[in-house]
Amino acid sequence: MSNLSLTRRDFLKKLALGAGAITVVPILEACAAPAAPTTAPAATAAPTVAAVVSPTVLKPSAPFKLGSILPYTKVYAGLGESITNGMTLYFDSVNNTAGGRTIDWIKEDEANDAQISLQALTKLIQQDKIDMITGIVNTGIMYALRTPLNDAKMPSVISNAGGNLLTRKGVNGNLKGLYSPYIFRCSFSSYQISNPLGGWVAQNVSKKVAICASNYGFGTESVADFKATFTAAGGTIMGKDILPPLGTTDFSTYLPQIAATNAEAVYSFFSGSDALNYVKQFDQFGLKKTMKIVGAGFLTETDVLPGQGASALDAYTTLHWSTTLDNPTNQKFMADYAKRFPNKEVDVFAMAGFDAARIIVEALNAVKGDTSDQSKLLDAIRAVTFDSPRGTFVFDPNTNNVINEIYYRQVKQNASGGYENAIIGKTPQPIKDPENV
Amino acid sequence: MGRPVRSPLPRIPMLNLTPDFLLIQLLNGLSSGVLLFLISAGLSIIFGMMDVINLAHGSFYMLGAYFGLTILRVTQSFWLALILAPLLVALLGLAGERFLLRPLKGRGHLDQVLLTFGVALVLADLVLAVPGWGGTVRALPAPPELAGSIPIGKGQYPVYRLFAIGVGLLLALILGLIITRTQIGAIVRAGVADAEMASGLGINISLVFSLVFAVGAALAAFGGVMTAPIVSLQPGMDADTLIRALIVVVVGGLGTLRGAFWGSLLIGEVDNFGRALLPDYALFSIYVIMAVVLLLRPAGLFGRKT
């Protein structure tokens, strides 16, 4: 990948040797045999002096080093691939250059593991000396990386992790707000997606709604955001919240409980395989005949919709994008994507990667490739605006979170027999995420 | 709404404990239990007979499902997938036993753990690397003739799950008969009791080991194909299933088919009702049951006392 990784590998080889030296003691203790030849490994530990790294001189002509942390293994591997594809598509379209500098993109695996991601971040910052970072799918991992990113004053363009706290400011000494002036998010927050849904459901779908959501931070946060506007608009929550653990494959335990609430609709927060299984089993257990599904758009996103098929039909969801969004930028994006990546369906994650790459390029162009003055660079990111597949892209300067137009969508069958999220409306104004916790 | 039942325990959500509701929940527990049996049966016998902790057993389950997916795509037949995928995995199991496990004979559990963990890592990554398999979550639809639901009380129940229960119980019965009534079953039982003595009786024990290992792998793969229409395929399915199967094996007792069977049903039902009754601790209930069983009966429900 990067040409630096070679040197780094050498470091680690030495490191392993150095550690090897530690072993010598007990071995010798254990065997108490002549020990003459064993000084060698101990000697290698010390003189790995080679590593005097000269400070990077920031010349506009030097390559711009972009680090990314995205999942390529474990459960979110598909999302990592989508985001990477979207980024590749945009970077290719500008010949991998911005502001006169080539973009040297160093990829690390998020692996759905905070410890591995923290190691990757350390490597990117301390070893590769990146100028900027992007990616991060899992909100929990994002919260783990937030402190070191903020400490390192690392400009960050987050392309998924949607937990509300990331761009919120803590007031009155509240420790929970994780806003950082260096961290931007170009994807969404859970508030932006689920808050506009509540009132709309109460008015247009039903005032008797049950709740079923993945039991983890992002799921319960989304439920709260939905409830706030739903009850304010006169809706009633039926029964207790039903919260299956994240990663549930068999929802058969929960489906009879949902049926027992006698609600007319169920707000459902699931994504990935959970969403696929939930929607299919909801139909298999006959609930679809009496209840409508409403939820955050990930429930029926294109990564799971083909597997859900007719089971997803008529589900109402909100999201900041859809394949059916009829604007020229989106049409071109989807056509280009299909041509470049024929084996991978375009989805909202690919769109976020595409936009993240564009934000990075636009900001670099704005400062003409000169990243030496960090406040200028951050200002340039904050000011980026362009025509995105989702509509006009613009950051909220108070929170560094994207301001999203939210679309109301319903799953319908298209002309070719497949299923898609048809757009049936949108929020009157674009949605800003609140500034404070 | 039916009358909510007052419960003496705190934090239990008010559920509609109608007979319908209970019946459906019982069936849910039963369907996941019998499917779990297919995976844990092989694990338990292999453990009891060969003294092998096979952490790659979940990978057999996963590979079965993904082979099934490909066979279904090519042949459009779920039934062919259900037959061919286990055969392919059985061959893989044979090779693994012959070339990886057998050379480790007499080396202790820690080496087996490291070896089979390494194999599981490689296989999980293989699934991600094969185009059309990993990365994205995949659905394997039930055969059209079993796709619908039938009414049970006021609710509906998917036909496929009833079919899965039937197949699982039938297989359990067949396996039980083989173990208790046939000569090969007698050899396996002798092997579990004392492998050295069995070989002393002139039985080609390493051939029996190979066969048992292959059958165990095939059963897990069969379970993978059977489960796929219910829960879909995704990276990580191997590890989750392995842990559940290990729990079944120790709860039932190492090396007993009966233990694997009743252990599977127990874990299936406990997991299901645990999720319904103590939703906050859904991840927790099967571990509590395992701990309780082990503290009361340290060798599992049907295990021999050591």
Place this chain on the structure above:
Amino acid sequence: MPRQTEILWAIAIAIVLALIALPFVESTYVVTTVTEILIFAIFAMSLDLLIGYTGLVSFGHAAFFGIGAYAAGYLAQMLSPNFLVYLPLALLITAACALVIGFFSIRVSGVYFLMLTLAFSQMVYAIAFNWTDVTGGSNGLSGIPRPQIELFSLQWSFEDEISRYFLVLAFFLLSYAALRAVVRSQFGHVLVGIRENETRLRAIGYDTARFKLAAFVIAGIFAGVAGVLYAGFNRFVSPGEVYWSASGQVLIMVIIGGAGTLVGPALGAALVLALQNVVSSSTERWSTIMGLIFILFVFAARFGIIGLIAQIMEGMAVRLRPALPKEINGHPPN
């Protein structure tokens, strides 16, 4: 003989000096990586007290690492960022948990012990996941302050990587020394006796359950030490730290390093983490490579890294082998 002891001491001192010199000759990245390795080395050594010495294969040791880390993170945020205040408190909490879990776990042996410890660690995981007010739930505890030491008028804050490295190094050396003292004491010999033949020890009047429980608690405390250091190092703790896969990782470190020696597991930690760092950033298919390396180890390095080194040093292997357990599988021969 005295000459050999002198050589051993010379080598030990050379290694310690090399570790002390490391930050002055290597880049920050290497220093940070070695810091993490040392933390996990403490963790792996603590587990080996159970596996390698007592013959108890635990599959839930991450529980104590996690309890130590959560307790440290919570106390550092809520009570005091003073390391000298929250370290002992966190260790006390870890020890109490280890006492309770150990009390039940040691009643069974072999694979049943392995699964029972797994069960308890998963219960700890469920608590970490659900007790959101204290643990932050699935989002974890973030923004944990860096360790500080305040003693009378002395103040020392571990702001930079190098000072944190020395803090961790000090704890690594202390832990090694302490565990070494444990395994070489009369108590340690009884543990090895339990591994080799528990029935015999019981027959000659040892209350082996007490010894096993004590070993379990000591191992838990040192896992807690690693956890406390980890909280200050990463400034973040999440339920992932107590999940079964974390217990599996440290188990692999012990096996690959060579169970039954203290330095083996430390080396195992170094190898696994170094590999993870290198391989994961050079290819997406890094799991395959890690898996193949593990398989290779089983066949090529019978007693882990430590056995490999012994094999390389001709002649020594003969003396080393008997010092290693012939077979550690959690089944003490009865």
